[in-house]
Amino acid sequence: MGLKHDTRWWGWGDPGEAADLGRGSEAFLKDRGILPDVAPEPPSLEAIVLPPPAPLPDSMVALVGPGNVHTGHEDRVRHAAGQSLLDLLMLRSGELDQAPDAVVAPPSDQSIGPLLSICADQGIAVVPFGGGTSVVGGVDPAKGRFDRVISLDLGGLKQFRLDRVSMTARLGAGLRGPEAERLLGAEGFTLGHFPQSFEYATIGGFAATRSAGQASSGYGRFDSLVSSARLITPAGELSTLTTPHSAIGPSLREIIIGSEGIFGVIPEVAVRVRPVPEVRRYEGWIAESFEAGSEIFRKLAQSGGLPTVARVSDEPETEVLIANASASGPAGRLLRRYLRLRGRSGGTLIILGFEGTGDEVGRQRARAARALRKGGAIRLGTGVGRGWEKGRFHGPYLREALLDRGAVVETLETAHQWSRHAELYRETGSAIRSAMASQAMNGVVMCHLSHGYPDGGSLYFTVLSSPGNDGAMRSWPVVKSAALEAIQRAGGTISHHHATGRDHAPWLAGEIGELGIEAIAGIKSRLDPEGIMNPEKLLPPLLVR
Amino acid sequence: MGLKHDTRWWGWGDPGEAADLGRGSEAFLKDRGILPDVAPEPPSLEAIVLPPPAPLPDSMVALVGPGNVHTGHEDRVRHAAGQSLLDLLMLRSGELDQAPDAVVAPPSDQSIGPLLSICADQGIAVVPFGGGTSVVGGVDPAKGRFDRVISLDLGGLKQFRLDRVSMTARLGAGLRGPEAERLLGAEGFTLGHFPQSFEYATIGGFAATRSAGQASSGYGRFDSLVSSARLITPAGELSTLTTPHSAIGPSLREIIIGSEGIFGVIPEVAVRVRPVPEVRRYEGWIAESFEAGSEIFRKLAQSGGLPTVARVSDEPETEVLIANASASGPAGRLLRRYLRLRGRSGGTLIILGFEGTGDEVGRQRARAARALRKGGAIRLGTGVGRGWEKGRFHGPYLREALLDRGAVVETLETAHQWSRHAELYRETGSAIRSAMASQAMNGVVMCHLSHGYPDGGSLYFTVLSSPGNDGAMRSWPVVKSAALEAIQRAGGTISHHHATGRDHAPWLAGEIGELGIEAIAGIKSRLDPEGIMNPEKLLPPLLVR
Helix, strand or coil: CCCCCCCCCCCCCCCCCCCCCHHHHHHHHHHCCCCCCCCCCCCCCCCCCCCCCCCCCHHHHHHHCHHHEECCHHHHHHCCCCCCHHHHHHHHHCCCCCCCCEEECCCCHHHHHHHHHHHHHHCCEEEEECCCCCCCCCCCCCCCCCCCEEEEECCCCCCEEEECCCCEEEEECCCEHHHHHHHHHCCCEECCCCCCCCCCCEHHHHHHCCCCCCCHHHHCCHHHHEEEEEEEECCEEEECCCCCCCCCCCCCHHHHCCCCCCCCECCEEEEECEECCCEEEEEEEEECCHHHHHHHHHHHHHCCCCCCEEEEECHHHHHHHHHHHHHCCHHHHHHHHHHHHCCCCCCEEEEEEEEECHHHHHHHHHHHHHHHHHCCCEEEEHHHHHHHHHCCCCHHHHHHHHHHCCCEEEEEEEEEEHHHHHHHHHHHHHHHHHHHHHCCCCEEEEEEEECCCCCEEEEEEEEEECCCHHHHHHHHHHHHHHHHHHHHHCCCCCCCCCCCCCCCHHHHHHHHHHHHHHHHHHHHHHHCCCCCECCCCCCCHHHCC | CCCCCCCCCCCCCCCCCCCCCHHHHHHHHHHCCCCCCCCCCCCCCCCCCCCCCCCCCHHHHHHHCHHHEECCHHHHHHCCCCCCHHHHHHHHHCCCCCCCCEEECCCCHHHHHHHHHHHHHHCCEEEEECCCCCCCCCCCCCCCCCCCEEEEECCCCCCEEEECCCCEEEEECCCEHHHHHHHHHCCCEECCCCCCCCCCCEHHHHHHCCCCCCCHHHHCCHHHHEEEEEEEECCEEEECCCCCCCCCCCCCHHHHCCCCCCCCECCEEEEECEECCCEEEEEEEEECCHHHHHHHHHHHHHCCCCCCEEEEECHHHHHHHHHHHHHCCHHHHHHHHHHHHCCCCCCEEEEEEEEECHHHHHHHHHHHHHHHHHCCCEEEEHHHHHHHHHCCCCHHHHHHHHHHHCCEEEEEEEEEEHHHHHHHHHHHHHHHHHHHHHCCCCEEEEEEEECCCCCEEEEEEEEEECCCHHHHHHHHHHHHHHHHHHHHHCCCCCCCCCCCCCCCHHHHHHHHHHHHHHHHHHHHHHHCCCCCECCCCCCCHHHCC
């Protein structure tokens, strides 16, 4: 018996839910030569050839129960990759160079410690697997120096316990975003964590990767929501106190968070929750330029006036969004007519989302409006905001539709201080465009600013292109490398919220230095002495001793 | 030539500034038998006998310059202890069991790396020393397994660089609180970090110990103000990017912060700063009971309405504060008359401090007032608040005055989630009182709640007693141990803001577990392979390999 599945085996989301490119997007993409005339072959599960699974020790099967060890073809394929562009292209191509020997899905966290002991004893690599939504190769079934690897599916860990007085909740690692929100919502609370992967990503994954969400300007990144954490390692279990804070030494919580499975498994975390807001109000504004929009964003962030959701699209992203809006009805046409009337043909779109009591939302909106008008922005009204809200988790579906048609889309993101923001935007965008030109990839490079802090913000780049699927597998790594090099030259981080995984590991020394790697390797040497946990992720393999 | 000094060699503060106990306090203390009739002998610098200093390698003296290596009697005494009760009693008794062989005060951070290399090569222990205000033995010149130890005085590291656009500042480790505020204030900014040790404690110390201050409910604890940090270790230098946040792995910043000198030296940190507030307004309220006051505090913290400064004193602390106020003029008499008129003979004092623009302060005050009245509290007006503000850094001076008279005062603090707050308060207070009784220590045990978070708050206990100086050296460790055991039984942290040092190290395993200690020891093994950095602090010596 295999695991239950409710998503496309070859990519994102409910297979019954297909994104419509729409007339506007289609025209826009064709106009820029991004939509090939001939669509690629549809993916085929049966066509995938996997190496035969290596047998696992009887003791492991006895420990978790034979019904929880899955070696079927589909289960192995579904745990063979994450959701990066290269992952999706690989699944669609049918050529997988790796798959776990088995998917082990413990029904509770009781058996995880003994399971890791067996794996350490027998030399079996362990890859923790939550929602499988990593876009940086974080769930790749890499074997490291071992000859067997299991994917440890944590989807069964759905525990939930609310502490209403302290406004915290213990959440199992396997709860998906909507499951956690449903459990909390029934009690009147929300976690407020809404990354684009919300529908399928899990609590454990949020914690292991320092996830940030669309509402993180208001609620805070996931790492700041975690009040305590547990970690089950091959060397035993570690857990932090449930106190709100402590002055005792380096923060173990901040060592567990972001550990990306290389020390052990996070079976659950306690998080701070908040009352469900009475009012949620989204609205759109348009600023003269990305520079002007960014400046408004900075001032709001530094005066404590940034709303729950805040993003500023650059000119190319604004153009794409408007083209896309025009397809789904009269909104786009109205929007363009409105802008013409106000004397703006281009500009940059700003989306703001306000949450709280009616009074709070009113006060916040008035405050933001003052800053926006002072910065030369024009209000577009709530229609555009509602449109964004409606489509906020739609991106990955659109990507599937584009891939079906032979166009590719991929993202990367970074962050820096405000004083280096313009340089980071310019240099990263320029490096991406140059690398695309060197690879003869035509297309669009767009960007938005989001996740504001008093001292800086995050830049999120999206590339739309059509090098063909084979072409993309060769070209994208060149583009991504050029972007990461430009980011590191400018002093930005190689990831503000996608984590390190396997894809960013080669750049780790440039981010934290050789000695930073030593510090993390020092922890791993004590918690995972055999090195079975998530090989080749986070730490660059050659640098670890 | 010795170092320049501007404080009492035997304890806290400017020797020209003596605290007056005042008639009210004196009467209160005498009434409770806390003020002995005979004062102890005054301390004598000359009477202290230190072991002769061991000679240091010529290479070290050549590196930092002979004018920066101090081996004089007073310099060694001044770097022989921190500011805990036992430290002060030891200095006053003239019996020091330890002193550094030399005080090395590098004029810049250039020489620190080479200096640590020499110490690692030659087997010399290094104790980083900022303001020397540790109350947990953090600057004790412990030799560990070595036969020489230097105190590395970082007071010369006064660098300052403001990034006005990003609202961050790089601050040298040796800047004292008022120095940093002066530099920032000249540019229109404030750090907002005001622990009771503010006058003499340094930026490096704040970072190394996860300091929290009186305004941390508003500005955040020091660890949350740090945007990036550097660490110079015997194995090289580590520094984090100046980005506002990163999703790359465990947080190195959170490994440097709180490291208490055991990995290396923090030469500087970058911190988020804020505009100097237009208005600062302090006011006092009185609630029916500590329970009622705590509940008001919790509700404010959970609704985002907690002001910059917020503290609730329990009944015994309120009684002491009122007794003390009565001495300094008519304020106390008026206060008591006012309370009688309003039908309150006791109750608990709440101090709130609001900061911001005039509008913000007005709105915050109105919001807090609604919650306070709903919780049954009565406004005392701004006189009491101003009195608290005036005396906010006065506590350590008062302690010197009490010690001069033969009375002792010491503090300890903890934190927990709201759902365990009442239990933590009850059990810790009860353990302290029982232990005092077992030691025949009479006196007063008082407490306040401060440093609020949505999920919990900190409890700060103060003990006033007069077991005589010799008696206190025997009795206090018994009381402190009993308190820490009760705290750990209740699941609280053994320190919310005083750090670990030497005094709390034996309780570390109870806080973070044996595996947590292993994780930290794993880092230390890579950054300080010889183990020269701050021996016997943070990590319990016997548990480290």
